[in-house]
Amino acid sequence: MVTLEEYETVDLFSNWDQKTQPIITIDNLKKWFPVSQQSILFSRVVANIKAVDGVNLFLNKGETLGLVGESGCGKSTTARVAVKLEEPTEGSVYFKGIDIFQPMSREEELAVKRQLQMVFQDPYSSLNPRRMVLDLIKEPFDIHYPDMLYEEKESRVLEILAKVGLEDYHALRYPHEFSGGQRQRLGIARSLAIHPEVILLDEPVSALDVSVQAQILNLLHDLQKEFNLTFMFIAHDLSVIKHVSDRVAVMYLGKIMEMCPTGELFRKTAHPYSVSLLSAIPRPDPRIKMDRIILEGDVPSPINPPSGCPFHPRCYKAQEICSKVTPQLEELQPNHYVSCHFPEI
Numbered sequence: 001m002v003t004l005e006e007y008e009t010v011d012l013f014s015n016w017d018q019k020t021q022p023i024i025t026i027d028n029l030k031k032w033f034p035v036s037q038q039s040i041l042f043s044r045v046v047a048n049i050k051a052v053d054g055v056n057l058f059l060n061k062g063e064t065l066g067l068v069g070e071s072g073c074g075k076s077t078t079a080r081v082a083v084k085l086e087e088p089t090e091g092s093v094y095f096k097g098i099d100i101f102q103p104m105s106r107e108e109e110l111a112v113k114r115q116l117q118m119v120f121q122d123p124y125s126s127l128n129p130r131r132m133v134l135d136l137i138k139e140p141f142d143i144h145y146p147d148m149l150y151e152e153k154e155s156r157v158l159e160i161l162a163k164v165g166l167e168d169y170h171a172l173r174y175p176h177e178f179s180g181g182q183r184q185r186l187g188i189a190r191s192l193a194i195h196p197e198v199i200l201l202d203e204p205v206s207a208l209d210v211s212v213q214a215q216i217l218n219l220l221h222d223l224q225k226e227f228n229l230t231f232m233f234i235a236h237d238l239s240v241i242k243h244v245s246d247r248v249a250v251m252y253l254g255k256i257m258e259m260c261p262t263g264e265l266f267r268k269t270a271h272p273y274s275v276s277l278l279s280a281i282p283r284p285d286p287r288i289k290m291d292r293i294i295l296e297g298d299v300p301s302p303i304n305p306p307s308g309c310p311f312h313p314r315c316y317k318a319q320e321i322c323s324k325v326t327p328q329l330e331e332l333q334p335n336h337y338v339s340c341h342f343p344e345i
């Protein structure tokens with residue numbers, strides 16, 4: 001069987017230098033959703049939900065970047081734009097140096113989408129319940145490699161099922177016949193089928209039992225090593241992020257607050273929001289006294305975010321300037337980026 005690379009007809013990424021350039025760069029990304037007011041005759045936009053409001057981050061080839069933050073902070077929307085499932089309101093996403101939202105031919109568009117795949121939190125709702133597993137996993141080949149022979153597609157489906165720990169006979173079953181963990185294996189198999197370079201994992205284990213979570217995390221780790229994959233791993237659970245990530249980006253109200261190597265986030269936490277998130281991680285030893293920082297109030301509405309630093313209404317270090325001037329994400333120490341006027345380092 002020939003390799004999938006031999007089917008490639010476009011060469012978009014030959015200028016990318018893996019040693020000096022990140023595989024993905026997200027530059028000042030904004031994604032706003034309009035809120036409309038409806039009258040009998042007219043509909044007009046009265047506000048915008050600023051789900052993503054100026055995100056800057058990057059992923060290096062072969063690493064796992066953990067993206068962490070409270071529900072509704074814009075993590076999933078950032079990922080959906082990064083794999084071209086949504087158009088940005090403003091800003092750019094570069095994959096291997098190419099702006100993925102620049103005008104391009106259908107062949108070029110498919111070449112980009114082949115490389116960027118996503119795994120969803122609830123695989124059941126992302127798998128068509130009326131289609132057999134064989135057809136579900138074959139579908140990406142139908143779209144991207146229409147000239148491939150049916151027999152070759154079928155054998156590639158069986159091969160990828162084996163990689164995710166499923167058997168040949170599972171190909172003839174329907175999604176409802178699988179457990180939660182097996183369905184997530186199917187979601188991973190589907191995203192992996194056409195050999196992407198980057199997979200964005202949107203809370204891939206948060207709906208699973210703890211024992212199954214561990215199996216899926218181990219599977220992802222093995223697949224990453226075997227296929228040299230780059231992961232963006234979205235989660236709200238810092239202990240999972242600590243386990244799987246090489247670097248972490250902490251997000252709050254549509255912006256990145258801190259981004260650094262995982263160990264450094266736990267040793268040299270710089271942003272007050274990260275400090276309060278870390279203080280909430282339960283310790284297994286009851287003798288260890290916890291200095292938990294309880295955040296005051298709720299997360300503000302993304303329709304009308306606070307002026308200046310979005311965290312200032314809840315921050316224990318806030319001063320006058322914080323409500324007036326928006327801090328920028330700056331590299332305070334090598335590879336440690338923080339968006340705060342008064343960081344802890």
Ligand code: SF4
Nearest residue numbers: 309312315322340341
């Ligand atoms: Fe707190 Fe001010 Fe830093 Fe924002 S800029 S996190 S309000 S200290």
